[in-house]
Amino acid sequence: MSALDTKTYKQVEWYLYNYKKVQKYVQEEKEDIIDGGGRDFGEYGGGQSFRSDPTASRAIRLCKGKIINYERWLKVLDSVIKRYKDDPLGGIIQKKYVEGLGEVQTCQELHIERATYYRWKEEIILFTTMLAIQEGLLKINQVA
Numbered sequence: 589m590s591a592l593d594t595k596t597y598k599q600v601e602w603y604l605y606n607y608k609k610v611q612k613y614v615q616e617e618k619e620d621i622i623d624g625g626g627r628d629f630g631e632y633g634g635g636q637s638f639r640s641d642p643t644a645s646r647a648i649r650l651c652k653g654k655i656i657n658y659e660r661w662l663k664v665l666d667s668v669i670k671r672y673k674d675d676p677l678g679g680i681i682q683k684k685y686v687e688g689l690g691e692v693q694t695c696q697e698l699h700i701e702r703a704t705y706y707r708w709k710e711e712i713i714l715f716t717t718m719l720a721i722q723e724g725l726l727k728i729n730q731v732a
């Protein structure tokens with residue numbers, strides 16, 4: 589039984605499963621913004637003198653929305669990966685979340701029992717959740 593509500597548990601697992609995709613998305617979005625040419629009118633630019641500042645506009649776009657949120661999640665996930673790198677629990681991260689293996693295959697490859705698999709998985713999810721709370725990505729009242 590998890591100490592977390594289902595929504596939080598699934599959200600944390602989604603980021604673990606999609607670590608590489610999120611990393612790629614952030615990198616591509618940053619490159620698009622930085623390499624993007626032309627002027628940015630509308631929401632960005634057009635201060636008091638109504639002149640456009642493309643560099644400032646790009647900086648603002650890099651600091652808003654999805655990119656910042658994803659970068660904060662990547663920071664959390666990097667910490668989790670670093671924490672369990674030389675630990676047997678790191679095998680769960682690699683086999684389940686990176687390689688996408690199921691429970692049975694993961695247990696067989698790591699030579700662990702099913703109960704150990706779930707205990708280790710629970711520890712990884714809880715540690716990730718605590719880091720996400722510390723980073724301000726999850727609120728304590730969201731966690732059951």
